[in-house]
Amino acid sequence: MVVFVVLLFVLLPLAVTKVSLLKCNISDPLPINHKYYQPGDFIIGGIMSQIYIFLGDITFEMRPSPALFEDPVYFSARATYLASMELLSTQDKFTPNYKCDSKNNLVAIIGGPNSYISLSMATILCNYKIPQLTYGSAPVIDKETQGVFFYRMFPNRDHQYRGILHLLLHFRWTWSGLVYLNDNNGERFVQNMLTVFYANGICFDFIERFPQLDFSSQVLAMAKEGSKTVRVVSQSTANAVVVHGEIQTMIIFRTMLHYSVFEGLAVKTKVWIMTAQMDITTIPFQRSFDLHFMHGALSFAMHSEEMLGFQRFLQKQNPTSAKKDGFIREFWELAFECSFPNSDIKKQDVEICNGEEKLETIPMSVFETRMTKHSYSMYNAVYAVAQALHAMLLSTSKHRAMADGGRRKVLYQHPWQLHHFLKSVSFNNSAREEISFDENGDLVAGFDIINWVAYPNQSFLRVRVGKVDPTASEDKQLTISEDAIVWTSRFNQAVPLSMCVDSCHPGYRKVKKEGKPFCCYDCLPCPAGKISDKNDMDDCFQCPEDHYPNNEQNICITKDISFLSYDEPFGISLATSALLFSSLTALVLRIFIKHQNTPIVKANNRNITYTLLCSLLLSFLCVFLFIGQPGKVTCLLRQTAFGIIFSLAVSCVLAKTIIVVLSFMATKPGSRMRKWLGRRLANSIVLCCSLIQSLICAVWLSTSPPFPHFDMHSTSEEIVLECNEGSNIMFSCVLGFLGFLAIVSFTVAFLARKLPDSFNEAKFITFSMLMFCSVWMSFVPTYLSTKGKYMVAVEIFSILSSSAGLLICIFSPKCYIIVVRPELNSREELMRRKN
Known part of the structure; x- marks a missing residue:
């Protein structure tokens, strides 16, 4: 059975164009009539039909092209070439390249609806430099030869491709599929744009081609081939599928899906993302096909506006009201499945058309009573040619005019003369939308994003849910209202997910x-x-x-700023300990001063004892330099005060130890050590050791002094406010000299621990220095392995423990005798113990 194509992209645009021209009333904005203008013609509809529009009295003639019924090949190059050559022939006489009727001059051609038709049309017509306006998809042509004669009532295709990319990224559909029509535009999309999609994080689970639609007898073979593609799509885990095609692609698409269901293949619901070139089209045997697969789909569409009075005009149309329209009768018969008695197309077993059928009763998949996007583009194309002709008339009438019986007549002999005016055309149509072309001949416009809502009775709604504005910044080109989108029931009205795996959450x-x-x-x-x-x-x-x-x-x-403060328990405990020990040291000093004339106090250099107690008191008090927020002054004083005070304390212990040894040696007969005894030696030892440490500290402060520092890296969760030592070498020298004094003191005390004497302090000094050295030897590795404010705490603990060791080990036995056993603190007891 030969299936004649009743394509909406041909039938509806033709009817719409006529309505649009009547509605816009070109004779009003363009005051042209017979006395100023010799009628020309421009053609709409590609191979399927011709509309001769005579500006002046605004008369129309519509007649179907012979190619529609002579060639069973849909969208064939042969049919397009034939229709193109007819335009270059004398009217009603097919003589290629010969035209003798001067009253019908070809001005421009409006063609479409797909790129294949436009390309075939350009092959013939570009040789004659005839302006061609395409209302559908533009072909891939040579810009330098053919492109100069082309004007596309379609925005730059790259804007649409970027819009698809932004849409996928907006919904995070990074795992998608692609089905495309195997033509030049489809191949160009795959070759040029897929790399852009990949670069932006979009990958495709499958890339499939639509089967080719050629002859009506091959529909079954096409459907079988398409079922393989449907199987791949259904088995894919991608929920978003980009469909790139032309207006006839919907015929193939619907046939594939219907045949797959017929074969028992369950077609999983997907979110179809269709290009603007596609639209609902129907051939007769598809009238009963379900449109439910379109429910929830998203498609790009050329921006359009509603035309007032359009539906009212359609309601008045019938075959008898358009006597000069030879096309509407064929459309009427195919749309209503009836036949006129005198029809050229003979049909068997069909009802007789009475001409009173209502267009509203036709399924929307066959005919829509609202102006479609392609029809709107055709309307603008006609208007653009009319505006260009008007501009051309105003320009040429000033230079090329001749009198003819009191009337002026403008002659158009060269179609290429219209190009200059088409390039610069800019106007507002009756919907108050501005129409103009860019430097490449593309329509300056964006795209609408349409959400399809399908119903069981084969009706549907196109709901505008967003738009693509190519003039906006990159991040604002796509605007979409998610709440307005109706998704298919499979996704429970939630935004579908189309990802290979679940998202990696933060962290x-x-x-x-x-x-x-x-x-x-x-x-x-x-x-x-x-x-x-x-x-x-x-x-x-x-x-x-x-x-x-x-x-x-x-x-x-x-991060919180961290330092050892008085507000935390650790700081409070260390400060309390320092106060207790300093109070205890002050108490011991007071006891010794009170009992300064007793033998146990006077023994072993009373002044050195006082100096030692004062240094221990200062060592406990210097702890407060380490607690609290570090400042410039405290950082300068911390380590230097600690080093000098402790050097003073240890040098006092060393002096006391040396005095004990010399005192024992001086008791031997004939010893020369007596001359070394006295305050001068002890004071010299203390002064010399303290002076050396003070000199080291002075060099330190003058070369690389400590300073407050924010340590960002020692601890992961805090910023440590600390005192940077400035020079680690100088700090090591301070500790090294202090350690040297401690080791010497311990060595001398250890050697003198068994010397006989009633008040021999060597044993107590040995224990105290042993504890002192143990504390500071363990301090070094502990200090280096500790971070943050705990480094300061380790040093404070070392200061307190070592100072407390000296205080307790050296002075607790003496305080015990002075306070608890005063009877032992006498000269007699001293001599008795000595003997």
């Missing part, structure tokens, strides 16, 4: 799976110290220096 990073597309990945936790604060991040990143990751590693938390 995780993507790791590519071997052998899988880059959209398929595993999710691994971020390494320690790094975060990811968005879904599907390729890598984790470090927080700023003054922030640290939370436990989930998805946000950065501001």
Whole structure:
């Protein structure tokens, strides 16, 4: 059975164009009539039909092209060439390249509806430099030869492709599919744009081609081939599928899906994302096909506005009201499945058309009573030619005119003369939308995003839910209202997910799976110290220096400034200990001063004892330089005061120890050590040792003094406010000299621990220096392995423990005798114990 194509992109635009021309009333804005203008013609509809429009009295003639009924090949080059050559022949006489009727001059051609027709049309007509306006998809042509004669009532295709990319990224449909028509535009899309999609994180589970639609007898073979594509689409886990095609692609698409269901293949619901070139089209045997697959689909569409009075005009149309319209009778018969008695197309077993049928009763898949996007483009194309002709008339009438019986007549002999005026045409149509072309001949406009809502009775709605504005910034080109979108029931009215795997949540990073597309990945936790604060991040990143990751590693938390303060228990306990020990030292000093004339106090250099107690008191008090917020002054005094005070204390212990040894040696007969005894030696030892340490500290402060410093890295969750030592070498010299004094003191005390004497302090000094050395030997590794404010705490603890060791080990036995056993603190007891 030969199936004649009743395509909406041909039938409806032709009817719409006529209505649009009557509605816009070209004779009003363009005051042209017979006395100023010799009628020309321009043709609409490509191979299917011709409309001769005579500006002046605005008369129309519509008649079907012979190619419609002579060639069973749909959209064939042969039919297009034939129709194009007819335009270059004398009217009603097919003599190619010969035209003798001067009253019908070809001005411009409006063709379409797909790129294949436009390309075939351009092959013939570009040789004659005839302006061609395409209301459908533009072909891929040579810009330098054919492109100069082309004007596309379609925005730049790259704007649509970027819109598709932005749409996929907006809904995070990174795992998608692609089905495209196997033509030049489809191949160009695959070759040029897929790399852009991949670069922006979009990958495709499958890339399939639509089968080719050629002859009506091959529909079954086409459907079988298409069922393989449908099987691939249905088995895919991608829920979003980009469909790139032309206006006739919908015929193939519907046939594929219907045949697949007929074969028992369950077609899984997808979100179809269709290009603007596609639209609902129907051939007779598809009238009963379900449109439910379109429910929830998204498509791009050329921007359009409603035309007032259009539907009212359609309601008045019938075959008898358009006597000069030879096309409407064929449309009427095919649309209503009836036949006129005198029809050229003989049909069997069909009803007789009475001409009173209502267009509203036709299924929307066959005929829509609202102006479609292609019809709107055709309307603008006619208007653009009319405006260009008007501009051309005003220009040429000033230079090329001749009198003819009191009338002026403008002659158009060269079609290429219209190009200049078409390039610069700019006007507002009756819907108050501005129409103009860019430098490449593309319509300056954006795209609408349409949501399809289908109903069981084969009716549907196109709901505008967004738009693509190519003039906006890159991040604002796409605007869409998610709440206005109706999704298919499979997704429970929630935004569908189309990803290879679930998103990697914040705190995780993507790791590519071997052998899988880059959209398929595993999710691994971020390494320690790094975060990811968005879904599907390729890598984790470090927080700023003054922030640290939370436990989930998805946000950065501001670090608190940390230092050993008086507000925390640790600082309070250390400060309390320092106060207690300093009070105890002051008490011991007071006891010794009170009992300064007793033998036990006077023994072994009373002044050195006082100096030792004062240095111990200062060592306890210097702890307060380490507690609290570090400042410039406290940083300068901390280590230097500690080093000098402790050197003074240890030098006092060393002096006392040396005095004990010399005192014993001086008791031997004939010893020359007596001359070394006295205050001069002890004072010299103390003064010399303290002076050396003070000199080291002075060099330190003059070369590289300590300063307040914010340590960002020692601890992960805090900023440590500390005193930077300035020079670690000088700090090591201070500690080294102090350690040297301690070792010498311990050695001398250890050697003198068994010397006989009633008040021999060597044993007590040995124990105290043993404790002192143990504390500071353990201090070094502990200090180096501790971070933050606890480094300060370690040093404070070492100061307190070593100072307390000296105080307790040296002075507790003496205080015991002075306070508890005063009877032992006498000369007689001293001599008795000595003997």
